[in-house]
Amino acid sequence: MSTLKTSIGNFQFDTCVMNASGVHCYDQSELDGLRASSAGTFVTKSATLQPREGNPTPRYKPVPLGSINSMGLPNLGIDFYLDYLKSVEVGKSSPFLSVTGLSREETHTLLNKVQSSDYDGLVELNLSCPNIVGKPQLGYDIEGVKKLLTEVFAYFDQPLGVKLPPYFDLTHFDQMAEVLNQFPLTFVNTVNSIGNALYIEDETVAIKPKNGFGGLGGTYIKPTALANVHAFYQRLKPSIAIIGTGGVTSGRDVFEHILCGASLVQIGTALQEEGPAIFDRLQAELLEIMTEKGYKSLDDFRGKLQYL
Ligand code: DHB
Numbered sequence: 238m239s240t241l242k243t244s245i246g247n248f249q250f251d252t253c254v255m256n257a258s259g260v261h262c263y264d265q266s267e268l269d270g271l272r273a274s275s276a277g278t279f280v281t282k283s284a285t286l287q288p289r290e291g292n293p294t295p296r297y298k299p300v301p302l303g304s305i306n307s308m309g310l311p312n313l314g315i316d317f318y319l320d321y322l323k324s325v326e327v328g329k330s331s332p333f334l335s336v337t338g339l340s341r342e343e344t345h346t347l348l349n350k351v352q353s354s355d356y357d358g359l360v361e362l363n364l365s366c367p368n369i370v371g372k373p374q375l376g377y378d379i380e381g382v383k384k385l386l387t388e389v390f391a392y393f394d395q396p397l398g399v400k401l402p403p404y405f406d407l408t409h410f411d412q413m414a415e416v417l418n419q420f421p422l423t424f425v426n427t428v429n430s431i432g433n434a435l436y437i438e439d440e441t442v443a444i445k446p447k448n449g450f451g452g453l454g455g456t457y458i459k460p461t462a463l464a465n466v467h468a469f470y471q472r473l474k475p476s477i478a479i480i481g482t483g484g485v486t487s488g489r490d491v492f493e494h495i496l497c498g499a500s501l502v503q504i505g506t507a508l509q510e511e512g513p514a515i516f517d518r519l520q521a522e523l524l525e526i527m528t529e530k531g532y533k534s535l536d537d538f539r540g541k542l543q544y545l
Pocket of ligand 1: 259283306309365367368452
């Protein structure tokens with residue numbers, strides 16, 4: 238029997254699939270739903286210091302090849318997510334707490350709050366929210382990321398990773414990896430949605446905020462996601478694990494993310510559309526592929542993408 242066991246830093250997980258932040262992780266009932274599912278672990282909605290209502294609706298729309306969203310960071314605030322994580326029995330599988338500041342100062346306040354809380358598990362710092370009007374995502378400001386991480390690692394000593402936007406140029410992979418390799422990061426999560434896409438039906442945009450501009454997810458973005466996973470797998474030091482996110486709707490997609498180097502694979506749009514039962518299907522499909530190929534564990538093929 239093959240196993241889907243995996244690990245990130247010192248944390249072990251029974252299986253390699255989980256939600257992507259933003260999907261099914263806003264409040265207690267959604268988070269409880271993930272804990273009751275067969276996902277290996279879960280990540281909370283990116284938290285700001287204060288609760289936020291987010292952008293006007295409709296702000297998420299499923300479209301034939303994926304989804305477009307401009308949620309605008311609706312979340313219950315960092316205290317809610319810290320309290321939730323404190324209250325739940327998480328066993329040996331650490332959850333991930335996602336945080337994102339609307340400014341550098343807010344990011345530091347958030348991380349200081351996390352550090353002085355009872356939560357000592359994995360933290361994902363989201364550098365790639367594309368949906369806040371007037372706030373460019375830090376992930377595209379490589380020097381800004383270096384400065385922020387330098388400041389953060391001066392005091393933060395919990396296991397930390399960053400969620401990155403997709404990059405589209407080999408030079409940017411090189412520059413970003415060079416910066417990330419300077420820090421004791423536990424993981425890098427790649428990719429967030431492709432920012433500021435526009436979907437039109439008849440003559441009208443699909444979502445209300447930002448006159449229809451929003452983050453693109455789902456099948457559209459799988460090749461970009463795989464490219465980013467593999468580009469960082471090739472460039473990052475081995476102590477930085479990779480979480481692969483983007484375009485996963487099948488066990489075959491999970492397989493491809495792992496082949497490109499991912500240790501955990503996150504599901505966004507397809508989880509939103511199918512609900513937490515999707516984790517059963519993805520694992521069954523992945524196990525079938527592994528059985529056909531004679532792979533007993535993810536290590537048998539992780540990162541072993543073949544070239545022509
Ligand atoms: C939102 C979207 C993102 O892609 C992200 O990383 C964080 C927040 C949002 O609009 O809520």
